[in-house]
Amino acid sequence: MTSDSSNNVAASAASPASGASTATSGTTCANCGATEPWGLASWCPRCGYYPAFKTCVDTGPRQDEPAEAISLVKLIPAWMWVLGAGIVGIFVISLAARVVLSPESGSRLFWMIAQITICLSAALVGQFAAFLSGAPGSDKASAFDVFLKPFEIWKPSIRRLPENAWCVWCVGWGLWGVFCAMVLVR
Numbered sequence: 277m278t279s280d281s282s283n284n285v286a287a288s289a290a291s292p293a294s295g296a297s298t299a300t301s302g303t304t305c306a307n308c309g310a311t312e313p314w315g316l317a318s319w320c321p322r323c324g325y326y327p328a329f330k331t332c333v334d335t336g337p338r339q340d341e342p343a344e345a346i347s348l349v350k351l352i353p354a355w356m357w358v359l360g361a362g363i364v365g366i367f368v369i370s371l372a373a374r375v376v377l378s379p380e381s382g383s384r385l386f387w388m389i390a391q392i393t394i395c396l397s398a399a400l401v402g403q404f405a406a407f408l409s410g411a412p413g414s415d416k417a418s419a420f421d422v423f424l425k426p427f428e429i430w431k432p433s434i435r436r437l438p439e440n441a442w443c444v445w446c447v448g449w450g451l452w453g454v455f456c457a458m459v460l461v462r
Contacts, residue, residue, distance in 0.1 A: 307325035308323040354438065359444060391457035409436065
């Protein structure tokens with residue numbers, strides 16, 4: 277092979293690469309005709325045209341279009357709003373019991389004991405229900421796990437949210453009610 281033929285082969289091999297570099301340098305997009313620079317990307321920043329595959333790729337929201345604002349209301353699931361509403365409700369009821377019931381009478385003590393009993397029972401029901409929802413899928417689960425491994429039994433229930441949200445509500449409201457009874461009502 278002569279040196280002239282090897283130069284022709286090298287020149288023909290270099291021509292597609294130089295065509296790709298002009299496409300990525302930002303001169304003009306073959307798809308949409310945009311002239312903005314591509315930077316280090318291999319596709320048009322405006323339409324997502326990828327010249328190597330002669331197709332468009334999704335580049336996300338366009339820069340000239342405003343991105344949709346994500347509100348906090350949309351990010352928080354509905355079961356969590358119910359949990360928060362219950363927590364606020366328990367706080368308000370406990371605070372009202374403190375204001376309305378006199379500390380000298382036994383009614384405030386009775387209220388506190390009743391609130392602790394009901395809320396602790398609700399928390400235990402939620403904990404036991406979480407255990408029962410996860411126990412059939414585990415060969416290592418025992419009844420003592422309700423008390424000895426309280427966080428371990430919640431993994432299957434957390435995976436089944438929002439279906440098992442009532443278990444979370446029972447435990448959350450129950451523990452919060454016990455706390456409010458001991459701190460606010462006493």
